[in-house]
Amino acid sequence: MGNPSSAPDAAREVFGDTLPLAERYAEFLADAGVVRGLIGPREADRLWERHLINCAVVSEAVPERATVLDIGSGAGLPGLVLAIVRPDLSVTLLEPLLRRTTFLTEAVAMLNLANVEVRRARAEEVVGDYQADIVTARAVAPLDRLAGWALPLLRPGGELLALKGERAGQELAEARPVLKRFGVRTAELLRLGQGKVEPPTTIVRVVAERTPPRRAKGSRKRSS
Numbered sequence: 363m364g365n366p367s368s369a370p371d372a373a374r375e376v377f378g379d380t381l382p383l384a385e386r387y388a389e390f391l392a393d394a395g396v397v398r399g400l401i402g403p404r405e406a407d408r409l410w411e412r413h414l415i416n417c418a419v420v421s422e423a424v425p426e427r428a429t430v431l432d433i434g435s436g437a438g439l440p441g442l443v444l445a446i447v448r449p450d451l452s453v454t455l456l457e458p459l460l461r462r463t464t465f466l467t468e469a470v471a472m473l474n475l476a477n478v479e480v481r482r483a484r485a486e487e488v489v490g491d492y493q494a495d496i497v498t499a500r501a502v503a504p505l506d507r508l509a510g511w512a513l514p515l516l517r518p519g520g521e522l523l524a525l526k527g528e529r530a531g532q533e534l535a536e537a538r539p540v541l542k543r544f545g546v547r548t549a550e551l552l553r554l555g556q557g558k559v560e561p562p563t564t565i566v567r568v569v570a571e572r573t574p575p576r577r578a579k580g581s582r583k584r585s586s
């Protein structure tokens with residue numbers, strides 16, 4: 363196993379003052395994360411490039427003091443990394459599996475993070491509980507299904523930032539009908555972390571409708 367605390371130069375640039383916290387999280391992932399089967403042993407050797415820096419650069423697309431809901435956090439990617447690199451954010455880590463929420467709760471306590479809440483639930487179960495500024499997700503579901511979960515959890519004008527790999531363009535094309543149903547007008551690919559991580563992190567950015575959906579045809583106006 364590589365030494366997770368020996369962060370590459372790019373990590374120093376991306377994490378800045380928060381690097382010591384990121385290093386402690388990297389160690390926890392490489393030890394407890396591997397032992398408990400949350401990440402594969404091979405991943406421990408490439409934590410920084412493939413996981414930590416790759417997730418941290420998503421913060422380039424997150425406005426100041428935003429509320430962030432991370433669907434399917436697993437071992438904390440990208441939600442916990444965003445909470446580390448951006449203490450101004452309020453982050454909820456949503457994860458249905460007990461083994462994983464236990465790991466996340468321990469990580470949050472160990473890192474003494476005041477800006478993170480861990481919630482054990484599936485995205486479909488929490489509709490109505492959140493009006494997040496930003497929903498994030500990595501490796502959770504194809505974009506069309508993910509958009510169906512994420513859009514009802516966003517405030518009007520909020521954004522889904524879905525970390526996707528090489529198939530991002532194809533997934534976006536396949537998700538267009540679902541996005542249209544939700545009245546989404548902006549859905550685009552962004553490449554983040556250029557020059558910091560190779561390949562850059564590809565995300566699909568979906569902006570929720572700014573005004574509530576119009577009343578369906580034929581429905582009656584309420585008399586006042």
Ligand SMILES: C[S@@+](CC[C@H](N)C(=O)[O-])C[C@H]1O[C@@H](n2cnc3c(N)ncnc32)[C@H](O)[C@@H]1O
Nearest residue numbers: 433434435436439457458459484485500501502
């Ligand atoms: C492949 S893992 C990815 C974990 C993490 N995001 C990462 O990139 O390493 C998928 C995660 O999504 C969670 N998940 C699956 N269906 C979900 C749902 N409907 N709502 C919330 N989380 C879900 C799983 O429990 C699992 O932790």
